Amino acid sequence: MYTVGEEEIDAIAKVIRSKALFRYGVGKECDRFEQRYASYLGVKHFALAASGSNALLAAMIAVGIGPGDEVLTPAHTYMATATAVLAAGAIPVIVDVDESITISPAAIEAAIGPCTKAVIPVHMWGAACDMDAIMDIAKRRNLIVIEDSCQGVGGGYKGRRFGSIGHIGAFSFNFYKNMTCGEGGGVAVNDDRLAKRVRGAIDPCHFYWNGRDDEEKPFAGNGARASELMGAMLNVQLDRLDGLIAAMRAEKKRILSGTAAFGNLGLKPAPMNSADHDCATHVMYSLPSADAAKRFVKVFPSVIAGKTGRHTYTEWDQVLIGAGAAHPAMNPYLMAANAPCRKSYSKDMCAASLEILDRTVMVPTNPAHSESQITDIIHDIGVASRVALAGMSMDEAELRSDVTVDVQKFDAMGRDDAAA
Ligand SMILES: Cc1ncc(COP(=O)(O)O)c(C=O)c1O
Structure with a gap:
């Protein structure tokens, strides 16, 4: 969440005063948001859900993922990506990320086995996966692509919005996302039949609210319907989104050009798959070693990608x-249908990913940063580089005390772990 204010309060108050808090046949805010966001993304359908986790599960159910299927999942993502696969009855197979800290196309190709049915590229920290390579593999190897765009609201890949490139996309609108209604999510999809299945997965009573459909029979599922309060807030947030992303992209550009000179010390921007289209919520640097990254974050309050406490497979308990x-009978790991799937995990199974993640440092941007704050951030990144990479002492380095950082965003990512 970056900005929330009187407009959101007014929009929610209006819904409360109208007493029209239920979306189907009563209120209009969810419908309005779904149409607007579908057109923003460039997809035919968008269906709101109660969370990003629900949205991922609905996407998985809609495309027919279930027992007997393996789904390739990156080593670095919030655990809901993998638990949604399990909730659908399938097995997540964990594959390496590359230097962009998104799923490696080479690792996808190498990991495909006889049971592999789908892959979930996750646009981590708002940065794009290599979608051209992933879609090419998917076409050749007959995989379904479920884009986890929960962290990618407002971003895209080579001019196309996240969530509109794969066969289906899932979003989160929780408190930490670029657009929020507290908790919430949704699914983007072009295919009409899949859209009906998504709505059925989000609300088992969907066929009653919207009319029965002879072609698409209902199935049982758990409810994850959005409320009109969520729709009302998201309609306001959507108006703000492009402005926020533009401000963060401008900050990222300034920081990258202001810190380019420290490249000779070893401060290198992490490679990006679509540098001009990411959400720019962070500026990422690939440092020479994990020790250098630890020294860097001690001087400049930033986050090591591999140390957030919950975004790497080693933390998915x-x-x-x-x-x-x-319930054991519902546990996909124990289901007979999953017997042929690969189910063994170990903490060092993706050592190459851990090595990259432990030396990737993320500096958060914030649309509220002033020009002089950005100047101070650039200055202090230089100080941290000299201390962490060139062995200068803190006494020699001149740190500006008035640098402001987005503490909330740090805490959301587990700053204590990062600093450790
Ligand atoms: C990559 C990713 N996938 C899925 C989710 C789950 O979204 P939610 O928290 O709305 O259930 C999140 C949320 O942080 C996420 O970052």
Whole structure:
């Protein structure tokens, strides 16, 4: 969340005063948002859900993922990407990320086995996966592509919006996302039949609210319907989105050009798959070593990608211990249909990813940063580079005390872990 104010309060108050808090047949805000966001993304359908996790599960159910299927999942993503696969009854197979800290196309290709049905590229920290390569592999190897765009609201790849490139896309609108209604999410899809299945997965009573459909029979599922309060807030947030992204892109550009000179010390921008189209919520640097990254974040308050506490497979406890569901009979790891799937995990199974993640440092941007704050950030990144990469002492380095950083964004990513 970057900006929330009187407009959101007014929009929500209006819904409360109207007493029209239910979306189907009563209110209009969810419908209006779905149409507007679908057109923003350039897709035919967008269906709101209660969370990004629900949206991912609905996407998985819609495309027919279930027991007997493996789904390729990157080593670096919020654990909901993998747990949504399990919730659908399938098995997540963890594959390496590359220097962009998004899923490696080469690792996807190498990981495809007889049970592999889908891949989930995750646009981590708003930065694009290599979608051309991924879509090419998917076409050749017959994989379904489910774009986890939960962290990619407002961003895109080579001019196309995240969530509109794969076969289906999922979004989160939780508190930490670029557009928020507190908690929320949704699914973007072009195919009409898949859209009906998505809505059925989000709301088992969907066929009652919207009319029965002879072609698409209902199936049982858990409810994750959005409320009109969410729709009203998202309609306001959508108006703000492009302005926020433009401000963060401008900050990222300034920081990158202001810190280019420290490249000779070893401060290199992480490679990006679509540098002009990312959300620019962070400026990422690939440092020479994990030790250098640790020294860097001690001087400049930033985050090591591999140390957020919850975004790397080594922290997905349920997956690592094989607890794929609360009830043993519903646990995909124990299902006969999943017997041929690959189900063994270890903390060092993606050592190459861990090596990259532990030396990738993320400096958060913020649309509220002033020009002089950005100047101070550039200055202090230089100080941190001299201390962390050139062995200068803190006494020699001149740190500006008035640098302001987005503490909330740090905390959301586990600053304590990062500093450790
Ligand atoms: C990459 C990714 N996938 C899925 C989710 C799940 O979204 P939610 O928290 O709305 O359930 C998140 C949320 O942080 C996420 O970052």
